[in-house]
Amino acid sequence: MEVDSKCSEGGDWAGRWDNISKLLERSGPLTPPTFQPSDQYLPILLENVKILVVGAGGLGCELLKNLALMGFRNIDVIDMDTIDLSNLNRQFLFRQKDVGRSKAEVAAEFINQRIPLCRVTPHNCRIQDFDEDFYRGFHVVVCGLDSIVARRWINGMLLELLEWDGDELDRASSKPLIDGGTEGFKGSARVIQPGISACIDCTLDLFPPQVNFPLCTIAHTPRLPEHCIEYSRVLLWPKEKPFGEETNIDGDDPQHISWLHEKARERAEEYGIQGVTYRLTQGVVKHIIPAVASTNAVIAAACTTEVFKVLTGCCSPMNNYMVFNDTEGVYTYVYEQERNPDCLACSKRTGRLEFPGTARLQEVLDYLINSPQYQMRAPGVTTVLAGKNKTLYMQKPVSIEEATRKNLKLSLIELGLSDGCRLVVADTTSPSATTFELNFV
Secondary structure (H helix, E strand, O other), rough: OEEEEHHHHHOOOHHHHEEEEEEHHHOOOOOOOOOOOOOHHHHHHHHHHHEEEEEEOOHHHHHHHHHHHOOOOOOEEEEEEOOOHHHHOOOOHHHHHHHOOOHHHHHHHHHHHHHHEEEEEHHHHHHHHHOHHHHOOOOEEHHHEEOOOHHHHHHHHHHOOOOEEOEEEHHHHHOOEEEEEEEEEEEEEEEEEEOOEHHHHHEHHHHHOOOOOOHHHHHOOOOOOHHHHHHHHHHHHHHHHHOOOHHHHHHHHHHHHHHOOOOOOOOHOOOOOOOOHHHHHHHHOOOOOOOHHHHHHHHHHHHHHHHHHHOOOOOOOOOOOOEEEOOOEEEEEEEEOOOOOOOOOOOOOOOEEEEEOOOOOHHHHEEEEEOOOOOOOEEEEEEOOOOOOEEEEEOOOOOHHHHHHHHOOOOOOOOOOOOOOOEEEEOOOOOOOOOEEEOOO
16 A cells, blocks of 8 residues: 655655555455455545544544554544643643643644644544434444543434434444443443444443432532532523523533532532532532543544444444443453344334323433433433424423423323323433323222
């Protein structure tokens, strides 16, 4: 294979890509029967494959570096965060002069300057800001996230892209999702083929339960310092708008955290609660978890290896979940996660909710939030009554939340719901709404 002469400037790029090309030009004991060796694979791979990396934090930096050094040239990266001083001990693409800048933009600049011919395109925004056409333009999506909500949203988007002919899936519409995650000295990597293998929601109960507090507890009966912090974040911030109408909470902005801390402290004093500190406030707002650079490196290596196998077919991809643990020694294990036939994300089924007619709407929402099967974040519910759409409860915008808050205390019968009616639930964990059939028990 011919390599541009620029590749040899500043490093042995030609030698590195020559070694990679050899994997595609010969068969081996781990090569699938369908693989046909060719010297044309690598040029096609380098020029035409488009990869989306979601997250430019500790794991995301490792993923970008690995993909670029493997020779992939067309990479996009999405991250809505800015660089904080505390990031510099493990997010190695950033320097102190970059503090306050967009993670995606700085990471892209670093890779583009250091890796010849690599084109990393940054997107400093939320993943929800793009539509289906954007995600349809990639061959594979690689996640390096610390957010279960974001993982589930990307999972839902890739499931939305699937094309079906009756019950037959068009496999060409299934875009692989390579998902990596780390926490301290533990990590995991998985290969998801949407519509074919287990998706994120199929194994949702494997994730640690998210810390959510019922709205009624936050508003009326706080017992923990976290309740007071959530009160200032969920209720006071949108009501008082301390930094302007359209300003969202930035966990890296000291002014925002200081305002939330002060309001939470006032709330705590009112109820005789101890323990509201600035550090706890930032931890609750940002959902901070420990991160270790060495774990990020191991998981990123596993994920990028799977990307190469999935895109080239030179070796069968992992089937399909790998766990890594080096808290005491080093332990790793691969096993196959099976699809959940009742998964609402990928099974195309209507969910079922069973409640007595006397149950309050708040109980239904609490169940959707706390259930290991659903783990919703801020569900909003609508239904059809007498042929008209009716909003039972929505947290946003504030005007609708205030107008529908009274429904939380009403029973399902008092709301006019009947056995067998349909509830449409929208939540931030999915780009599309989920339909449930309500059964009275």
